[in-house]
Every structure is written in C-alpha cells, then in structure tokens.
Amino acid sequence: MNFIQTRGYEKTKPKTVTFSQAILSxxxxxxxxxxxxxxxxxxxxxxxxHTNSSYKELASDMLSRFEIDIEPDVINEALNLYDKFDDSxxxxxxxxxxxxxxxxxxxxxxxxxxxxxxxxxxxVVLSSIAxxxxxxxxxxxxxxxxxxxxxxxxxxxxxxxxxxCLYPDGGTSDVQRLQMVTEDAKNLKVIxxxxxxxxxQNALKRLLASNDFKSALQEKNISLSAANSVNxxxxxxxxxxxxxxxxxxxxxxxxxxxxxxxxxVPSGNFGNALGGYYAWKMGLPVEKIIIxxxxxxxxxxxxxxxxxxxxxxxxxxxxxxxxxxxKSSNVERILFDxxxxxxxxxxxxxxxxxxxxELTADELSTLRESFDADxxxxxxxxxxxxxxFENDGYLMDPHTATCFKAYETCSNPAIKSxxxxxAEWTKFSPVIANALTGEVDAQDIVALKxxxxxxNLAIPVMIQELFEKEIVQDTIIEKExxxxxxxxxx
Ligand SMILES: *Cc1c(COP(=O)(O)O)cnc(C)c1O
Numbered sequence: 001m002n003f004i005q006t007r008g009y010e011k012t013k014p015k016t017v018t019f020s021q022a023i024l025s026x027x028x029x030x031x032x033x034x035x036x037x038x039x040x041x042x043x044x045x046x047x048x049x050h051t052n053s054s055y056k057e058l059a060s061d062m063l064s065r066f067e068i069d070i071e072p073d074v075i076n077e078a079l080n081l082y083d084k085f086d087d088s089x090x091x092x093x094x095x096x097x098x099x100x101x102x103x104x105x106x107x108x109x110x111x112x113x114x115x116x117x118x119x120x121x122x123x124v125v126l127s128s129i130a131x132x133x134x135x136x137x138x139x140x141x142x143x144x145x146x147x148x149x150x151x152x153x154x155x156x157x158x159x160x161x162x163x164x165c166l167y168p169d170g171g172t173s174d175v176q177r178l179q180m181v182t183e184d185a186k187n188l189k190v191i192x193x194x195x196x197x198x199x200x201q202n203a204l205k206r207l208l209a210s211n212d213f214k215s216a217l218q219e220k221n222i223s224l225s226a227a228n229s230v231n232x233x234x235x236x237x238x239x240x241x242x243x244x245x246x247x248x249x250x251x252x253x254x255x256x257x258x259x260x261x262x263x264x265v266p267s268g269n270f271g272n273a274l275g276g277y278y279a280w281k282m283g284l285p286v287e288k289i290i291i292x293x294x295x296x297x298x299x300x301x302x303x304x305x306x307x308x309x310x311x312x313x314x315x316x317x318x319x320x321x322x323x324x325x326x327k328s329s330n331v332e333r334i335l336f337d338x339x340x341x342x343x344x345x346x347x348x349x350x351x352x353x354x355x356x357x358e359l360t361a362d363e364l365s366t367l368r369e370s371f372d373a374d375x376x377x378x379x380x381x382x383x384x385x386x387x388x389f390e391n392d393g394y395l396m397d398p399h400t401a402t403c404f405k406a407y408e409t410c411s412n413p414a415i416k417s418x419x420x421x422x423a424e425w426t427k428f429s430p431v432i433a434n435a436l437t438g439e440v441d442a443q444d445i446v447a448l449k450x451x452x453x454x455x456n457l458a459i460p461v462m463i464q465e466l467f468e469k470e471i472v473q474d475t476i477i478e479k480e481x482x483x484x485x486x487x488x489x490x
Pocket of ligand 1: 113114115146147229266267268269270271272273322323399422423
C-alpha cells in the first residue's frame with residue numbers, strides 16, 4: 001500500500017510514498033501528513049475470524065492487510081514486544097467498571113502509559129529500516145512526560161538509531177523524570193532544560209528545520225528523524241487495540257458480534273482517537289467516537305461548534321498534562337478523510353495564518369456524525385477518580401477520568417462504552433492521592449505509598465526500582481546550548 005498527502009502534492013516531494021518512506025520523513029508537501037491511499041476493508045468476517053485470536057495474531061493479520069513494505073519477520077519481532085507487557089497473553093485488558101461501561105487499559109507496558117502501545121513496536125520497525133538502508137538516524141524527542149520514557153525504552157540499544165530526548169527540568173513528575181534519567185545506554189542522551197515544555201518543543205522544531213544542524217549531522221553520516229505522534233508508523237499500531245477491545249467485549253459476552261459501541265478517548269494530539277476512527281472505517285461496529293479533553297478544550301469546541309480557534313487561547317497546565325495541547329496534529333487526517341485535500345490545505349493554512357479555521361454547517365454535521373466531545377476540569381476529574389474508586393472499586397488516572405464527564409454528557413447509557421485508559425495510577429500519583437484523601441503536594445514516593453495503602457494495590461516493580469536506580473543522565477542546560485550538547489553526544 002502507498003501513502004498520499006493530506007494537503008495535496010506540490011511536485012517537489014513524491015506524489016505517493018511507501019510506508020518506510022512515510023516513517024522516515026513524516027512531513028509531506030505543504031507541511032501535510034501522510035495517509036494510506038485506501039484503508040483495508042476488514043468487515044465482520046475479519047472480526048469473526050479473530051474472536052479467539054491472541055493480540056499478536058490479530059495484530060499480525062491486521063497489519064498484513066495494509067500490505068506495507070516491512071518484512072514479516074520484522075513485524076513479528078516488533079509484535080513480540082507485547083510479550084513484555086504484564087500479561088503476555090492479553091497486553092490490553094478490558095475491565096467492566098459498571099453497567100455498560102468498560103475500560104480498556106492501554107498502560108500495561110514497560111513505562112506504564114499508553115505511548116508504549118505504539119512506540120514499543122515502532123522502535124523495532126524504525127531500527128530495521130535504518131539497518132536495511134545502511135543509514136544512521138538521530139531521533140529527537142521533546143517530552144512533557146510520557147513520550148520521553150517510552151521513546152528511550154523502545155530505542156535503547158537498538159542498532160543504527162540514537163536518541164536525544166529533551167525535557168523541561170522540574171516540568172515532569174518524579175516518576176517520569178526518573179524513568180528518563182536512569183536510562184543507561186550508549187545510544188541515549190537525556191537533556192534537562194532550564195525552561196518549560198514549550199522551550200523544549202520549540203528547540204526541537206528549530207533543530208528539525210535547521211540546515212546547519214542537518215549538515216553537521218551529515219558530516220557524521222547521520223540523518224534526522226522524529227518519533228512524534230503524527231508518524232504513521234505509530235498510528236498503524238494504534239488501530240489494533242480498538243479492534244482488540246471490541247473483540248474482548250464479544251469474548252466477555254458483554255456485546256453480540258456486530259453490536260455498536262462508543263469509543264471514548266482522552267485526547268491530546270488525536271493519535272488514539274484517529275486509530276479508533278480508522279478501525280471504524282475498516283469495519284468495526286462503532287456508534288460514535290467521544291472525544292474527552294481537559295481545560296485545553298479546543299477539540300471539544302471544534303466538535304461542538306465547527307470552529308478551531310487559537311486566537312484567544314494559551315495552553316494551561318492541568319492535572320492531565322499529556323493532554324495539554326492546542327495544536328492537535330492528527331485532526332488533519334480526519335479533515336482529509338472527510339473533506340479532501342484541497343479543503344484540508346485551505347483549513348490548515350487558515351490555522352497557520354489566522355490561528356483559526358471554521359467548518360461550514362454541512363462539514364460540521366459530517367464531523368458530528370462520527371464524533372461528539374466534552375471537556376472535564378481538574379476538580380471534576382478528581383471527583384470522578386474518588387467516586388469511581390469508592391462506588392465501583394476502580395482506580396484510574398486523571399487522563400482517563402476526563403472520559404467519565406463526556407460519558408455522562410455525550411452518550412446514550414443504554415449503549416455500551418469503551419473508555420480508553422492511557423496511564424497507570426503510578427504515573428500521576430500526587431493528583432490521585434489528592435483526589436482520594438485530600439493530601440496536597442505530596443512527592444511521588446509519598447503519594448505512591450499512600451495510594452497503595454488506601455487502594456490495596458502493589459506498586460509495580462519497575463516503578464519501585466526507579467527510586468533506587470543510579471541517575472546516569474545528569475545533563476541540565478540552558479536552551480541555547482542544546483545543539484552543542486547534542487553534537488557533543490554524537
Ligand atoms: C499521549 C497521551 C494522551 C493523548 O493521546 P493522543 O493520542 O495524543 O490524543 C492521553 N493520555 C496520556 C496519559 C498520554 O500519555
């Protein structure tokens with residue numbers, strides 16, 4: 001299968017590219033993104049065939065329908081990484097919370113957040129393409145907390161790939177920081193910056209666009225790439241778990257095959273929701289996709305009003321920081337799918353030039369046939385955490401909690417809902433401890449112990465160990481010195 005471009009074709013880049021090419025250089029003509037020329041049609045036969053398949057069997061068959069230019073043994077090696085999840089037979093458990101409400105837990109991988117679902121296999125795929133082409137890649141990552149650990153974990157000791165990961169010193173949780181600074185491998189460099197996440201992100205964008213930096217890398221025979229969530233190499237692995245979650249409900253006899261369900265997704269850059277949308281287009285029986293946001297509610301406004309407007313918006317820090325995003329990159333792929341490349345180009349140019357765009361009434365109603373949305377603030381989220389724990393015995397993180405608001409306001413309670421849980425309680429423990437017992441400003445280690453006691457849950461070994469591991473990545477610098485520091489590492 002080939003990949004085409006969301007904003008059309010400007011004659012300097014190839015009109016279509018292979019999967020490998022779309023992975024290595026994810027930015028298409030006019031700054032657009034790559035999308036599959038045509039999604040495979042799976043339909044109900046595919047679902048019936050896989051009612052008793054393991055996650056890997058399902059994944060392997062689904063990926064084969066995309067006919068991508070990756071060798072089957074590489075795909076197998078990539079999918080084998082799901083064996084390292086808590087339950088190798090079922091890396092994504094789906095848990096009943098109450099009548100008609102199920103949670104699909106996407107956080108049972110090595111870094112305890114959903115980024116592992118895609119980044120774990122992606123690391124194998126990217127490294128294998130680099131080896132095959134006899135090329136060396138530098139992956140740049142800027143993180144507010146979850147992407148960094150997952151990217152380091154997946155590329156650790158992989159051939160032909162080095163990673164430089166930028167994080168705002170003091171801007172992540174203790175657990176997230178420890179997951180990065182204790183990562184010990186020759187091909188990894190973690191750099192703390194005196195600044196906030198935007199400083200790290202802007203530095204990354206500057207480097208990705210800098211010709212000087214690229215020629216300095218070229219002298220060392222290194223090409224530049226990024227592992228951010230617009231990369232289709234990540235999206236493709238995010239289609240699988242939506243199908244798996246549906247089949248889990250069939251296996252649990254919660255639904256009959258063919259019955260429609262809501263997919264309720266805590267959204268930031270829209271990769272997770274896009275995976276659900278593609279699964280739906282490929283034949284998964286879905287009633288609607290519900291988008292849940294926090295106070296940074298641009299997506300909710302888009303889906304409610306048709307206006308994407310950043311003119312009066314600035315990012316606010318919330319208790320669900322992985323969703324503190326205003327420019328939600330993967331929405332572009334939805335616009336392309338619904339309205340075509342000419343209109344997508346127009347809308348995305350409006351966003352760049354005027355910082356806003358507006359859909360027509362017809363376009364908005366098309367969008368609303370597939371999506372609804374609501375946002376949940378931090379206090380509401382904490383109340384959902386406490387109430388759901390006390391009434392239903394289910395403990396969740398603040399990102400997952402945002403879905404409970406939209407569940408109440410956007411869905412018909414007679415139809416089953418799958419809420420996607422994107423992080424384990426261990427990653428955002430101070431917020432959860434505050435929600436459960438009212439304690440304030442606890443350090444992670446204190447909060448972890450208090451939740452562990454209150455909820456009678458063991459702290460997983462990989463989290464426990466972090467507090468005893470040696471800190472091997474101790475670089476903290478000013479943002480002006482990032483380029484120099486990276487070249488020194490290479
Ligand atoms: C990345 C992330 C999200 C947002 O996912 P998108 O695919 O960017 O919409 C939500 N929750 C957590 C915990 C995350 O790490």
